[in-house]
Amino acid sequence: MTNLLTLSYWFGTQPPPMIPLIERSLLIVFAVWMLGGIVASLLLMKRGIEKPTRRIYEKVSGLLTWSGLAGLLLWSFEFEQVPVLSIRFFYVLLAIWIGWGLYDIVRYVRVEIPALKKAEADREAQNKWLPKRKK
16 A cells, blocks of 8 residues: 555556456446446437436536546556556546536536526526517
8 A cells, every 4th residue: 555655656657557357447447437428428329318417428428428438548558568658647637627517517517507597597588578470
């Protein structure tokens, strides 16, 4: 554990190999994220999904697919022991990227969707008194 607190662990151009259990776990997690992103994008093909829900699927699909792809790329660099590209700090950058994506999704669900629903309700209340078009 003291190895985690050294700069050479995070920024060393040739880090030591990972523990096999952690290496396999990372492979499984990144592959599941990639498959989850593909499944979420397939769910977008369904008709009848309202626009805010569709947008959530788009955001989740993009985050899972791209983070899974980036994670698999980092894992392959680690597995092949590529000198500069297997720096462990890239995993920290990936975690920050995933955190930012999750923040964006949560903000959309908690802030933007209620604002859109409120604007739609206000528009309906205002259009209630306007004359209708004759056919």
